[in-house]
Amino acid sequence: MSKGRVVVAMSGGVDSSVAALLLQQQGYEVVGVTMRLWTLERPNARVGRTCCSIEDVDDARRVCQMLGVRHYFQNFEREFQEHVVDYFVREYDRGRTPHPCLACNDKIKFDFLLRRSMFLDADFIATGHYARVRCDGDRIRLLKGVDESKDQSYVLFTLGQSELGRLMLPVGEYPKSEIRRIAADAGLLVADKPDSQEICFIPDNDYRRFVADRTRSKPGDFVDSAGAVLGRHEGIQHFTVGQRRRLGLPGNTGEPIYVTRIVAETNQVVLGPRHELDQMRLWASKVSYVSGHAPDGPTRVTAKIRYKAIHASATLIPGDGTAELNFDAPQRAVTPGQAVVFYDGEEVIGGGIIETASPIDPASNEGQERNGLQRHHPARVSGVPGGAERSARRAHA
Numbered sequence: 351m352s353k354g355r356v357v358v359a360m361s362g363g364v365d366s367s368v369a370a371l372l373l374q375q376q377g378y379e380v381v382g383v384t385m386r387l388w389t390l391e392r393p394n395a396r397v398g399r400t401c402c403s404i405e406d407v408d409d410a411r412r413v414c415q416m417l418g419v420r421h422y423f424q425n426f427e428r429e430f431q432e433h434v435v436d437y438f439v440r441e442y443d444r445g446r447t448p449h450p451c452l453a454c455n456d457k458i459k460f461d462f463l464l465r466r467s468m469f470l471d472a473d474f475i476a477t478g479h480y481a482r483v484r485c486d487g488d489r490i491r492l493l494k495g496v497d498e499s500k501d502q503s504y505v506l507f508t509l510g511q512s513e514l515g516r517l518m519l520p521v522g523e524y525p526k527s528e529i530r531r532i533a534a535d536a537g538l539l540v541a542d543k544p545d546s547q548e549i550c551f552i553p554d555n556d557y558r559r560f561v562a563d564r565t566r567s568k569p570g571d572f573v574d575s576a577g578a579v580l581g582r583h584e585g586i587q588h589f590t591v592g593q594r595r596r597l598g599l600p601g602n603t604g605e606p607i608y609v610t611r612i613v614a615e616t617n618q619v620v621l622g623p624r625h626e627l628d629q630m631r632l633w634a635s636k637v638s639y640v641s642g643h644a645p646d647g648p649t650r651v652t653a654k655i656r657y658k659a660i661h662a663s664a665t666l667i668p669g670d671g672t673a674e675l676n677f678d679a680p681q682r683a684v685t686p687g688q689a690v691v692f693y694d695g696e697e698v699i700g701g702g703i704i705e706t707a708s709p710i711d712p713a714s715n716e717g718q719e720r721n722g723l724q725r726h727h728p729a730r731v732s733g734v735p736g737g738a739e740r741s742a743r744r745a746h747a
Contacts, residue, residue: 354473355379356518357466359459360414360421362406364540365478365521367413368529371536372520373476374417382414382421383466385459387430388551409540416538422466426458433457435551442561445586445612446687449505449657450549456508464513476518480526481506481698483514490514492640492698495522504657507691507701508638558596561587570617572599575610575626583619586612592627592683612686628680630709634690634702637673641699644668651692651699653677655684666692666699673702680709 358370360382374380384407407423414421434453441448463475480495481503490511495501509517521529533541552560567585574580581599583589589597593609599621610627611620632655637644645668652661653675662681667674675690684707691701 352379353377355381355471356474356476357381357383357463357470357472358476359463359478360384360410361478361546362409362413362540362543363478363546364530364533364538364543365480366410367478367538367540368533368536369476369478369518369520370413370417370419371532371538373518374419376520378474380417380419381470381472382410382417382419383463384410384421384423385462386423386425386427387454387458388427388435409543413538413540424462424466426462429458430454430551439561439564441687442557442587443565444687445589445614447590447685448687449689450551451505452508452689455505460509460513460517464516467516474516474518476520478521479503479506479519480522481519482522483517483519489641493522494693494696494698495519497525500526503698504654504689504691504701507640507689507698510638510640511642514640558588568617570619572597572621573618575620575622580621586614586617586619589619591685597621608683624682627683628709629682629684629707630677630680632675632677632681632684632690632707633705634673634675635671635705637668637671637700637702639700645699649699651675651694653693654691655681655704656688661693681707 353376356373356378358366358373358380360366360370362384370380370382386407411421411423434450434457437453438448438450459477460475463477467473467475479502480497480500482493482495484491484493492503492506492509492514494503524532530541549555549557562585565585565587567587569582569584570586572580572583583598589609589612591609591611594606597607597609599607605623607621608624608627609619610622612618613620639645645666647668649666649668651664651666653664653666654661663678665676667676673690673692675692684704686704686706688704689701690704692699
């Protein structure tokens with residue numbers, strides 16, 4: 351007897367294929383769905399390890415045939431263009447560095463899966479993400495994957511109780527090597543298929559060309575932190591915080607310089623030595639919490655300021671749909687447009703989009719206030735209340 355029907359997002363890769371296999375082995379009725387998100391514009395471009403090719407769709411279909419499960423295909427190119435590609439270009443044009451996978455998960459993939467599951471009268475949805483879901487009484491927790499080197503909990507922080515209540519993440523319970531072994535033992539054709547590595551709609555990874563083709567460049571000044579003009583640039587959309595190469599600044603033979611800040615209002619790119627990338631404090635907007643509720647007050651967390659960043663200890667100060675983070679140690683190249691995600695150990699608390707950051711002098715009044723705040727809450731670890739309603743998604747709409 352089936353444990354229930356589950357709709358599995360099938361990308362044509364090994365992870366989602368093994369997710370479907372594991373759920374079938376556990377006694378669930380699996381239905382595979384594949385979303386067509388993007389058609390490559392340049393047929394002769396170098397196609398890297400993406401997840402949007404015709405071959406990927408065919409691989410998903412063939413895996414479903416092998417498993418003997420139904421497979422559905424749906425075109426979401428228009429929605430992907432609007433919510434992911436246009437957003438990506440718009441953010442770069444504002445001098446910010448977006449994470450398109452976050453927008454895709456939040457605006458397209460999970461929304462579609464939930465709607466498709468209702469249409470198919472399914473009980474659950476599943477993906478091949480490396481993360482875990484745990485039920486703790488009337489509260490559902492989102493945890494890091496067992497294989498921390500592959501952990502994808504960072505890109506799932508926008509999920510709330512209602513989504514997590516129906517979500518299954520079977521591959522998050524295994525290391526990647528075991529997932530490949532399971533696929534090989536089952537004879538899945540994708541067992542040795544390489545992981546996707548690049549932005550799926552930019553297969554050659556040349557995002558500067560991609561953005562430049564869709565925007566109008568507005569030349570401006572390179573300046574240092576004191577405002578002195580160092581040279582000219584072709585447009586802020588060509589740069590990101592922390593960038594050192596391809597600055598196009600002639601005559602620089604001294605200390606390496608980096609993009610430390612981008613000021614869209616004045617069309618300036620601020621350059622400086624490496625130490626000027628170090629920040630102790632950031633502010634985030636569009637903040638959501640997995641529980642549906644913000645912590646009651648200042649809370650000790652670890653945070654990731656980008657997908658591959660290491661966890662950094664910090665004090666989280668929640669606001670009205672916003673958050674301030676004060677770090678224990680300097681963080682390099684805190685980048686507006688990227689996500690910052692808050693953790694309590696292996697549990698995802700929530701996250702938001704980085705708006706701005708600044709260094710703090712520990713000897714200043716502001717720095718002393720920050721240190722006092724940390725001393726005042728030494729034992730506060732999670733601060734995330736239990737008893738959240740399952741239907742809550744965000745702390746503030």
